[in-house]
Amino acid sequence: MTINDSSATLLVSNSVDLAHSNTMALSCVADSVVTLTNEAQLDDFMATYAEDVEHQLSLFVLSGGSNVLLPAALNAVVLQPKMRGIHLTAQTDDYVDIEVMAGENWHDLVVHTVNQGWYGLENLALIPGLTGAAPVQNIGAYGVQLEDCLQYVRAYHLPTQTWHHLSVADCQFDYRDSIFKRTPNTWLISRVAFRLHTDPTHILASYGDVQTVAQRYAEQQEREQANPHDVMQAIIDIRQQKLPDPKQLPNCGSFFQNPIIGQDQFTALQTSYPAIVGYPMPDAMVKVAAGWLIEQAGLKGGGIAPIMTHKHQALVLTNHTPYQATQEDVETAQRYIANIVYEKFAIQLSREPVWVNADGSIGYAEHVV
Template sequence: MSLHAMSALPPVFSEQDLHACNTLGLPARAAVAALEDEAAIPALCAALAAGQKGGDAAAPLFILGGGSNLVIAARPRRRILRVALRGIRLWRETADHWIVEAAAGESWHGFVEHCLAQGWPGLENLALIPGTVGAAPVQNIGAYGLELDQRLHSVVAWDLRAGRECTLRPAACGFSYRDSLFKRDGAGRWLIVRVRFALPKAWTPRLDYPDLRDHPGLRESIDAHKKPSPRQIFDAVCEIRRRKLPDPAVQGNAGSFFKNPVVGAAQAADLERLFPALRAYPQADGRVKLAAGWLIEQAGWKGRRLGPVGMHERQALVLVNHGGAQAADVLALADAVRADVHQKFGVDLEREPVILD
């Protein structure tokens, strides 16, 4: 008998404090349930279907991972399903790859470190990104020259509207820069339960990012034309992130608050004439990606506060909670930053975090 044939009772929702469940540290209370067993999902789908047909007045659902990419209102209208599924295994092995599967509730950084300890490299550039494995494809996380979709094998998810489990290969996930089908296609539709990664046996380091190439822990190997080890790259990424970015456990933040904007080549050329120090990166499609942190710093927001929130003093792209902030404070600062960047550069910044109101 399959796991899902043995359907369990649906998760039970109860009002809970969510202050510790979002890395910005915003105060919030909502109806919350924890999903700890995939066997409960069919019953959850049935309960949701009954609600949609008028059999239940319960609020719609929001799927919560680690809360690291979230701006949450004090009293959100949605019920919150906190994904707490656990487990990591070598799902399959081919001549070229280790296919490693992790449950959606696993810590992303813990998963990356576990893979390295098992001799499965390939995710080291994505070390120390906060959040869970299940949330990683939603945002198509990326850092230091690598994006998640470049290592993804497949996503196992439940379509809660249709009440069925699906396995989606990368082409079906609609990935783009910090975006995916799971993010666009309606909050509460897709419940990711497991994610599989194809980690290369013929591993080569990804050293495209200047901070990595210039890192003292890697520079000696690179200068000697030696290949740094996956662990060396992992350690370098962790050191860079700890030096540049605030720890959410110490100072509330949601990581990079704005996406790096992508503009047309003509607009980028005009901006480079006006601002020769502009940080611009040509893309494969002919457009140009601009460094949002540089734009924000030049607009005068690095280290600047607006009430209880501000842009971080070492990394202008990171919005931080200095204490006592609420969602309205965060959004007011974001709007002020966007307005000043647009006024100075004619470029529109887009928020990365999801707004849960």
């Protein structure tokens, strides 16, 4: 596909190898990739794309590739939002408002804000990916979700080729969910705006061992109380110990969702497995730890090569032949794992990352068995 307009910097490449553009390091070649470094380029590209009705491929938005399982051949136009910039839009004694462009690395943004004395994102440190993708699944960790600090999202509605400001209510956030996730390849998020506070004594560190580690950092600095820097550092440490670094061992984070089952089934399972881990949910349901189920099924470190669960973290599937393994290998391993778990516990597992079909359409969360 060629673009004959004046946007000289708009980069459209054909037959692009994306094996290094997804943290699972799956082999993938995309039909074409459009690199967007400013918003106007999207208007330009979409005007041309809309005219090109004869051989129109579907669109697929790809950011850092840390939550996707790409097919070996992706017959779609991949839009890569790489706009950069962090803009201060308002400041008072109590808070700052910032607008962040989609292509900013998420973890670098967290570190930058904390270093500036702008607080609220510290619990979300070390989550891979780019800022534009963060609202898609309302990223969350250690008791904080993106929506807690979000003001609005600027996004392009691909079907109507129009720009929109979406408020928090418009984004329809839920646990690891949003309007962007529910209507895939419909929106392209270009800016994410946050309100961050400037009070260093306001921290959220009661989650797990964060408080203990953060306090240790504070004491090393001869401060009585932990501050957001300490919380961020604690979370970086804890995450580095718990999760494999995708740069060293390719993975896409938690591979299976924690299944939700009825209280009756949970009580029955408790009889056979007194140590089963469950969290009460509304409507007499219980959320069960998928990692525990996989481990109890004897699959910690197991799988079907080259896709194996991590030896210390059964919930994470890792790729042992980076840039060669394919989505099919993931399919084989996930089925194997889910089948064994089902046979043992009669619980179905669902995937967490986004499964990208060959035509760029995507399938979330369907049961694996």
